[in-house]
Amino acid sequence: MIRRKLGEARTRYEQDVEAAIRRVPQWVGREVSYGMLVGGLNNRNWRIEIGGDPRRYFLKIPGEGTEMFIDRVAANEAAVNAHGLGIGPEVLFFDPADGLEVHEFLEGYRACTTTDFSVPQVQDAVLGLYRTLHGGPKLSLTKTIFDLIDEHLEQARMLNAWMPENLDWLLLYYEQARAAFTASGFDLVSCFNDPMPGNFLVSDGKPMKLIDYEFASTNERSYELGVLFCEMFFDEPKTLELIEKYYGSIRSDLVARVYVCRALADMKWASWAVVSRKLNDWDFDLQKYGVWKYMRARDLFLDPRWDGWLRQL
Structure with missing residues (x-):
């Protein structure tokens, strides 16, 4: 996985994720690095590391056209409920305007x-x-x-x-x-x-x-x-x-x-x-x-x- 620090974007996708990272209130002013994950069909998925934070995070940028199939607000409700039931990761940030989502990265899985x-x-x-x-x-x-x-x-x-x-x-x-x-x-x-x-x-x-x-x-x-x-x-x-x-x-x-x-x-x-x-x-x-x-x-x-x-x- 290619890892970059915030401000080192070289591709359009890296520019997109840096813009997304800057929208997460908990990360403002922090040292951030990121790398793209493989396997997403509908979206671009990224693993995020924050300086001084022992946890890593998963950031999802919704793909173009996916709004035809996906109600992002409903998806967030389901994810929050699942975490409450103990079967899904914790959701840290969600923007209903476009579905940008951050949750904990499940280590060891x-x-x-x-x-x-x-x-x-x-x-x-x-x-x-x-x-x-x-x-x-x-x-x-x-x-x-x-x-x-x-x-x-x-x-x-x-x-x-x-x-x-x-x-x-x-x-x-x-x-x-x-x-x-x-x-x-x-x-x-x-x-x-x-x-x-x-x-x-x-x-x-x-x-x-x-x-x-x-x-x-x-x-x-x-x-x-x-x-x-x-x-x-x-x-x-x-x-x-x-x-x-x-x-x-x-x-x-x-x-x-x-x-x-x-x-x-x-x-x-x-x-x-x-x-x-x-x-x-x-x-x-x-x-x-x-x-x-x-x-x-x-x-x-x-x-x-x-x-x-x-x-x-």
């Missing part, structure tokens, strides 16, 4: 990988984090999975983003799911909504922590599990095992809710991908990712159990 999620102890720790988060205060922002998908579909239309030729067919099944959840009622709790492995931090002998609450909202509880199991490629036996661990039972209605939400998760992130492709020059094939996600949703829509799942919600 590393980000999980998809491989880590194959370890039963990691799976149990994730479910424990979710139980704590879901048992905490509801967030002011309510966005169900249907709100999230609708938002992306509208953005795709506005941006003239590429959409699959069978979108109308996919939307028929999507509307079936909406009608079924509306009829059965939502189980609304504070949800994280974004189980990218790097958002889960582990350290030997310390409890797992959850970071980056940008997509958090009050949402359907079973969606949290559906999107997690979807992203981690869990097979059916593992999915059933973890449903039982989380809920304490393996009732057919709970299984149905999670599986329908698993399909909705693919619809959500497929639609996010095709919109994101229009906003930035990503070093990642978002179009292929979106097509693959739509195909996975289609596979569940065509599962012979689909109609039965809807009736059991």
